[in-house]
Amino acid sequence: MKLLLHWNLRDEIKSNYGSEGGLEKQRLIHAAMKRIISQEIPVEIINSKEFEWNPYTNELYKEGSPVEFTPEGNARYQQILDNFHALRAFDPYEPLLNTAILRNFDGQMEISQPDVEEIFSEFASSAQLKQVADLIRKNLGRDLEAFDIWYDGFKPRSSISEEKLNEITRRKYPNPEAFEKDLPVVLTKLGFTRERADEICSHISVDPARGSGHAWGAQMKSENARLRTRIGEDGMDYKGYNIAIHEFGHNVEQTISLQDVDHYMLNGVPNTGFTEALAFVFQKQDLALLGLSQSDPLYEHLLVLDDLWGSYEIMGVSMVDMSMWKWLYKNPDASADELKEAVRKIAIDIWNRYFAEVFGIRDQTILAVYSHMISSPQYLPNYGVGSIIQFQVEQYLEGKDFASEIERMYSIGRIIPQEWMQQALGSALSPEPMLAAAIEALEVIR
Numbered sequence: 031m032k033l034l035l036h037w038n039l040r041d042e043i044k045s046n047y048g049s050e051g052g053l054e055k056q057r058l059i060h061a062a063m064k065r066i067i068s069q070e071i072p073v074e075i076i077n078s079k080e081f082e083w084n085p086y087t088n089e090l091y092k093e094g095s096p097v098e099f100t101p102e103g104n105a106r107y108q109q110i111l112d113n114f115h116a117l118r119a120f121d122p123y124e125p126l127l128n129t130a131i132l133r134n135f136d137g138q139m140e141i142s143q144p145d146v147e148e149i150f151s152e153f154a155s156s157a158q159l160k161q162v163a164d165l166i167r168k169n170l171g172r173d174l175e176a177f178d179i180w181y182d183g184f185k186p187r188s189s190i191s192e193e194k195l196n197e198i199t200r201r202k203y204p205n206p207e208a209f210e211k212d213l214p215v216v217l218t219k220l221g222f223t224r225e226r227a228d229e230i231c232s233h234i235s236v237d238p239a240r241g242s243g244h245a246w247g248a249q250m251k252s253e254n255a256r257l258r259t260r261i262g263e264d265g266m267d268y269k270g271y272n273i274a275i276h277e278f279g280h281n282v283e284q285t286i287s288l289q290d291v292d293h294y295m296l297n298g299v300p301n302t303g304f305t306e307a308l309a310f311v312f313q314k315q316d317l318a319l320l321g322l323s324q325s326d327p328l329y330e331h332l333l334v335l336d337d338l339w340g341s342y343e344i345m346g347v348s349m350v351d352m353s354m355w356k357w358l359y360k361n362p363d364a365s366a367d368e369l370k371e372a373v374r375k376i377a378i379d380i381w382n383r384y385f386a387e388v389f390g391i392r393d394q395t396i397l398a399v400y401s402h403m404i405s406s407p408q409y410l411p412n413y414g415v416g417s418i419i420q421f422q423v424e425q426y427l428e429g430k431d432f433a434s435e436i437e438r439m440y441s442i443g444r445i446i447p448q449e450w451m452q453q454a455l456g457s458a459l460s461p462e463p464m465l466a467a468a469i470e471a472l473e474v475i476r
Contacts, residue, residue, distance in 0.1 A: 247284030279312030306416030
């Protein structure tokens, strides 16, 4: 098994809730994550089959004998510094948005960084989270550990073995061509007419990915959006399928918001959080799209708690990312080693402020593990904003025609976020609907 950091390592932790030997695997992966964050991981073990590694003791073995190794050093943090210096080089040419932080939030997201941080802080401080944590403790029959930020037990697929899911998806999608051919069928299951589904999917191409998956929108109406996902030699496993459905949600948004807006210059959505919202809406339908129905009377309430817990995790990760960028601007000449230590302290500070009381443990660094911090500077906050929008979109869609409403919303185009929310949903961007729904869900489940 080859697992990418952080996506596949995180998803492997999720998939091991309730499985035999799962807790041992989760602890092992968490130990590896901590070595990666501290950059103590041996270079020799990365992408290699020649060695065995004990992440707990950080000892390396070859053919059963201990061997010397080279720690990865500060490659992770040097890449972050390289990104920072490249983006900071634009500052003199931007008289109003004269930092990468301002350009990312006030410019691209069109929501200020302090406002985003305030939303996340309010959410991560809510009383509902401690109640949900108590429920998770009861479900697991043990105290919480740091990796339980990815607790997956509220999802219905937790009752279906991953082996069974892999068997279904590999048989159904042996190659990229099979998945691309089935995309119109997926849309018809979501309520689109076959004619409209064929039209939308004619603008989407599927490629195999070496990474975890990605969606890339077209810039010209004559070009296609690209969907990339992992497809192994024996077909698409469930992790690849789950990611592919998420990316397909992006592609549907990218196609509608390019092809159907009133004017080309309005193409797109207000910010990345809005495309993430639709991607999450699609992703949550993954089992239903495979024909796996749910009979649990608590199903909808459990999904609310899953949304709440997932939003909590990604907002914590995002606050680490935002704090790191503020630190970088205060310390522009920092070395990779200084940045590493700063990120470690920031992650521990965010954990102790928002997670320690809920989890009952302090001084954890796990919130610094996301690879977006290295590959996609300041992207993470879009997920937190997207989770809020997603919940409001789903709540609005209840009892309505899914396909026609999705087409109406995503053809509005790239106007300012709060105006989009009013036109699309008739309400402002706010975490309150999710927090209120969590109170109801907790009461019903009790």
